């Protein structure tokens with residue numbers, strides 16, 4: 001465990017404005033700073049940072065907290081990871097409770113890795129393999145590459161270091177056979193430590209050089225390591241990614257190591273799977289393009305398509321470069337073909353168009369039924385994109401399929417409902433309200449929650465629309481929604497409930513502030529409702 005006082009000192013020492021401005025453009029506004037919120041999309045800034053209070057708060061989506069909360073949320077980290085990440089960024093020395101598990105476990109990884117590293121320099125075969133792949137000594141040093149000896153040697157080493165076998169098992173270093181005997185997970189393999197975002201060793205990957213049937217092997221999921229939430233090389237690459245506004249996603253460890261060796265320091269890799277949404281969230285920061293640089297073979301292509309699909313809800317710009325079959329980035333670096341590598345990377349394609357084109361190729365577009373099938377599929381996929389981006393690619397899709405676009409666009413030309421109020425933007429002023437309606441109409445579960453929780457007058461601005469939704473007359477609501485140029489799709493049920501409750505709270509507060517006439521009991525009643533609501537928000541959200 002990290003000492004509590006140490007965490008407090010860290011928060012005090014970190015400059016909240018400096019840290020947050022690494023992600024958003026903060027503008028001075030009086031004593032505070034303002035920006036467009038990085039946690040929800042918005043047109044006018046409602047995200048405020050107060051350097052004197054050392055906190056941030058978004059008046060749009062309600063997110064707020066201190067600098068640590070911010071790092072945790074934006075980097076999608078656990079609390080401890082966020083503490084370590086922040087400390088490493090500002091060069092703060094954390095203090096750990098002695099004998100804490102966390103500390104002991106992390107130091108077991110370090111101890112084991114030192115042993116792996118020492119083994120490597122005494123193993124000619126392993127070194128020869130690394131050099132034959134073009135990996136230099138300084139890369140071996142930077143990525144802390146090592147070598148695991150036979151299982152027996154590893155067990156002896158653990159005993160010598162007084163490392164409990166049970167602990168080593170929990171960390172994924174030991175496994176048990178059918179007779180319940182321990183043996184080393186990594187034996188006779190070149191070892192690649194896997195680092196957390198803040199650079200701590202949290203797992204290993206191993207490559208066989210003795211023709212073991214499993215060429216690559218990773219640590220299993222442990223308390224420290226989840227492969228779908230870890231990005232290989234990110235600890236080395238993160239500053240370069242932010243600086244250059246681009247992250248190269250390559251297939252494996254070797255590609256990452258070789259690209260860094262060639263000075264392309266913003267390369268990272270998933271760990272044996274297609275890039276997941278969680279991994280994308282770690283990489284996709286303000287203005288960062290996600291650039292896939294995979295093999296053009298069918299496995300590489302499938303991984304690219306899956307990753308592109310995962311990236312859609314994030315609305316990040318994606319680019320794709322595919323290497324022709326049999327060549328990977330590592331080979332090109334090794335063969336000193338840097339120019340060729342750069343040409344391939346520079347000749348990249350738009351990710352979403354690539355995704356659309358790939359799927360269109362799988363169907364016979366002369367057949368109207370197949371054409372419809374692929375159109376319906378792509379429509380669902382594109383719907384995951386944020387509004388403006390979605391519309392652009394809809395246009396591309398419709399044009400490619402030779403469809404009459406106006407049939408598919410949401411915008412009505414002229415409707416009586418739109419004419420009732422010619423201030424369309426004004427109608428959308430209750431952004432939270434409209435987003436709640438929008439999200440409820442996309443998700444029947446949410447719709448039920450809405451019906452249970454809200455009454456017509458809980459909305460301050462769009463009561464008529466809420467009434468229509470409560471009465472299942474959603475057509476007109478859909479039209480109004482189509483006229484809003486900004487809507488936020490809530491995806492998580494808890495978030496949805498939270499928004500609903502905060503709308504109710506807003507209404508009660510409004511009533512209290514504008515209270516006229518009525519008895520004292522009415523005020524007390526409102527106050528009581530507010531307290532009850534606050535309790536609920538605390539308990540349920």
Ligand SMILES: [Zn+2]
Nearest residue numbers: 037040058061
């Ligand atoms: Zn926000």
